[in-house]
Amino acid sequence: AREISRFSHLIKRFAHNEAVFQGAKHGSFYQQSVPVTNPFDKDPFMQRYVKVAFGNKSAELAAIQLDLSRLGNRIATDVHELALDCERQPPTLEQFDCWGRRIDRIHTSHAWKSMKTFSAEEGFIALAYPSPSNGGGVVSNGRLHQMLKNLLYAPSSGLYGCPLAMTDGAAKTLRLLDERGGSGQTGCLSEAYDRLTTRDPKRFWTSGQWMTERGGGSDVGDGTETVAVPQDDGTYRLYGFKWFSSATDSDMTLALARVVPNGSGGAPTPGSRGLSLFFIRVRSPDNPDQLNGIQVVRLKNKLGTRQLPTAELLLDGCRARLIGEPRRGVAEISTMLQITRLHNAVHAAGALRRFSQLCRDHARQRTAFGNRISEYPLHVRGLSDLEVHSRAACLFAMNYAAALGRTESRLLPRGDGADAAAGEDDQQLVRLLSPLLKLFTAKQAVRQAQEAMEMFGGVGYVEESGIPGMLRDANVLPIWEGTTNVLSLDLLRALHKSRGAALPALQRSLESACSVAGSAPSVLGLSAPVDRLRASYRRVLTVAAAVPADRLTHAAREFAYSLSRLHCGAQLLQFAAATGHSADAAAARRWCLASDFDQFVRVVGGHQDGAAAEDLLCAEEERRVVFEDESA
Numbered sequence: 001a002r003e004i005s006r007f008s009h010l011i012k013r014f015a016h017n018e019a020v021f022q023g024a025k026h027g028s029f030y031q032q033s034v035p036v037t038n039p040f041d042k043d044p045f046m047q048r049y050v051k052v053a054f055g056n057k058s059a060e061l062a063a064i065q066l067d068l069s070r071l072g073n074r075i076a077t078d079v080h081e082l083a084l085d086c087e088r089q090p091p092t093l094e095q096f097d098c099w100g101r102r103i104d105r106i107h108t109s110h111a112w113k114s115m116k117t118f119s120a121e122e123g124f125i126a127l128a129y130p131s132p133s134n135g136g137g138v139v140s141n142g143r144l145h146q147m148l149k150n151l152l153y154a155p156s157s158g159l160y161g162c163p164l165a166m167t168d169g170a171a172k173t174l175r176l177l178d179e180r181g182g183s184g185q186t187g188c189l190s191e192a193y194d195r196l197t198t199r200d201p202k203r204f205w206t207s208g209q210w211m212t213e214r215g216g217g218s219d220v221g222d223g224t225e226t227v228a229v230p231q232d233d234g235t236y237r238l239y240g241f242k243w244f245s246s247a248t249d250s251d252m253t254l255a256l257a258r259v260v261p262n263g264s265g266g267a268p269t270p271g272s273r274g275l276s277l278f279f280i281r282v283r284s285p286d287n288p289d290q291l292n293g294i295q296v297v298r299l300k301n302k303l304g305t306r307q308l309p310t311a312e313l314l315l316d317g318c319r320a321r322l323i324g325e326p327r328r329g330v331a332e333i334s335t336m337l338q339i340t341r342l343h344n345a346v347h348a349a350g351a352l353r354r355f356s357q358l359c360r361d362h363a364r365q366r367t368a369f370g371n372r373i374s375e376y377p378l379h380v381r382g383l384s385d386l387e388v389h390s391r392a393a394c395l396f397a398m399n400y401a402a403a404l405g406r407t408e409s410r411l412l413p414r415g416d417g418a419d420a421a422a423g424e425d426d427q428q429l430v431r432l433l434s435p436l437l438k439l440f441t442a443k444q445a446v447r448q449a450q451e452a453m454e455m456f457g458g459v460g461y462v463e464e465s466g467i468p469g470m471l472r473d474a475n476v477l478p479i480w481e482g483t484t485n486v487l488s489l490d491l492l493r494a495l496h497k498s499r500g501a502a503l504p505a506l507q508r509s510l511e512s513a514c515s516v517a518g519s520a521p522s523v524l525g526l527s528a529p530v531d532r533l534r535a536s537y538r539r540v541l542t543v544a545a546a547v548p549a550d551r552l553t554h555a556a557r558e559f560a561y562s563l564s565r566l567h568c569g570a571q572l573l574q575f576a577a578a579t580g581h582s583a584d585a586a587a588a589r590r591w592c593l594a595s596d597f598d599q600f601v602r603v604v605g606g607h608q609d610g611a612a613a614e615d616l617l618c619a620e621e622e623r624r625v626v627f628e629d630e631s632a
């Protein structure tokens with residue numbers, strides 16, 4: 001009977017001698033499209049998160065809920081369309097005018113320009129910085145509020161989140177330099193800071209970040225050839241080639257270069273210690289069409305992020321100002337990288353949230369073999385994996401933003417006692433978790449983007465569904481702002497520099513989550529996942545403390561993955577205990593009972609016999625299998 005009812009419309013047509021696929025008729029069944037919905041109002045998980053995060057401050061909570069709901073509405077109604085336009089109308093470069101003059105004009109779409117206005121109005125940068133409206137201080141939850149908004153916006157930003165990330169990083173760098181008194185932040189620098197952090201679209205600036213050269217993006221120390229020649233007026237002229245420069249339509253940028261010693265005829269200092277940080281106005285203040293000693297050699301032809309003008313730039317006497325301490329450029333720009341890495345994670349988490357919404361809504365309406373595909377446990381298993389990963393990424397990114405905000409606002413009381421200790425732990429965790437946050441969420445976004453595409457079936461592979469663009473864009477997340485290997489090594493550097501303080505801080509945070517979740521009502525079923533997480537983190541940290549440095553470096557990726565999974569498990573457990581919601585408990589259980597926490601332990605042979613350990617982490621054997629020709 002069901003089969004007959006499914007085909008009844010066709011049977012009727014045949015009865016009336018109508019051929020269904022005749023002429024212009026293509027059959028009467030169409031899949032429904034899946035619209036982007038309000039990412040706050042339609043997301044109960046995000047709503048619970050906001051309640052937990054702002055719970056005690058009810059006036060602030062109400063204002064933030066209203067703000068996120070209003071933003072979500074703008075995203076679902078008009079902003080998402082703008083994002084699609086950004087992809088449909090990518091930037092172009094006009095290098096010469098009809099008279100043969102070099103003009104290097106980058107043309108961007110109306111939609112891309114509208115994103116700039118929208119970003120200023122919404123305070124996507126401003127919310128994390130002092131403003132006259134909050135008495136000149138940083139509101140304690142400003143960073144979290146800012147990142148929540150960026151999270152909702154990211155998957156509908158048409159990649160405008162990229163210039164925003166660099167803008168935020170530049171603002172924080174200038175602010176820290178100013179606090180230290182190291183920037184001499186007068187005139188143009190204080191104007192730059194004001195413009196980066198304003199909500200007035202007419203005054204708002206975006207920033208670039210020019211580090212990567214042909215010689216190296218990971219290794220800027222050895223790879224940077226750009227030199228800075230001192231001028232009589234105290235400024236510098238930069239000469240060099242920046243190989244990847246995103247958002248080249250930005251108003252200013254921070255760049256790395258080597259100072260040529262003045263008049264002494266000496267060579268610039270090589271390596272990282274020779275690099276200084278420079279502030280550059282990309283165009284002339286008097287003529288926005290006039291580049292500041294810069295030639296745009298070409299726009300990159302990229303797999304994704306096509307909305308974004310990423311250029312190769314020749315710096316040919318570009319006027320610049322040295323900021324921060326000379327020859328400490330790498331240390332100075334690390335402030336910027338901490339912020340851009342957080343934005344990267346927010347993008348990954350936002351994309352995961354969007355994939356989950358789209359795939360869930362699609363599953364509820366797509367029928368196969370007589371049922372909605374949401375009825376098949378095999379399909380729901382994939383949806384559940386996607387949802388759990390997206391929650392983990394959101395909690396990781398948002399809780400990191402909250403901790404960063406606490407360290408930035410310095411609201412924690414100083415002196416002895418638990419609060420001071422918590423402040424110290426925040427500092428340690430903010431440094432330690434930064435590379436983990438970026439590398440882990442980026443990898444998850446790529447993996448789940450592929451799963452999401454498959455969950456849509458064939459239509460997910462078709463350009464207009466929007467999924468291919470999201471898959472392409474996700475693939476940049478593990479590359480820029482530091483690759484997975486480079487960030488795994490950065491994790492080890494952070495551990496080393498903390499002089500033994502970072503891992504105990506992480507251990508305290510894991511144990512605190514375990515004990516909170518361990519005393520949650522038994523109906524939530526958290527005790528088994530707590531036990532597994534606790535046993536695993538103890539094993540991982542014990543093995544990490546014992547493993548020789550060279551083996552730890554060799555297994556740095558597995559170490560980073562294990563720590564990330566443990567940290568996410570702890571966040572999910574703590575959140576479930578805070579909300580008491582059965583779906584949150586289910587997510588925490590699924591993560592903690594199924595995650596490969598022990599990947600690192602297995603690889604370094606922490607609880608296996610010696611022979612098995614050699615087999616899994618053997619540099620010589622890995623070389624042999626890759627470079628077979630070397631041994632011949």
Ligand SMILES: Cc1cc2nc3c(=O)[nH]c(=O)nc-3n(C[C@H](O)[C@H](O)[C@H](O)COP(=O)(O)OP(=O)(O)OC[C@H]3O[C@@H](n4cnc5c(N)ncnc54)[C@H](O)[C@@H]3O)c2cc1C
Pocket residue numbers: 208209210211212215216217218219244245246247302305310476479480481482483484485486489
């Ligand atoms: C779309 C796009 C936009 C970009 N925009 C900008 C921008 O605006 N500004 C900017 O400065 N840069 C930008 N970049 C550059 C980006 O940051 C670099 O490409 C990235 O940091 C990697 O550097 P690389 O390309 O030199 O790769 P390499 O350093 O050559 O890395 C190649 C491989 O070697 C591995 N590797 C390197 N060192 C080690 C090691 N010690 N141990 C183990 N493995 C290692 C890496 O993990 C990687 O897999 C952009 C890149 C892209 C794709």
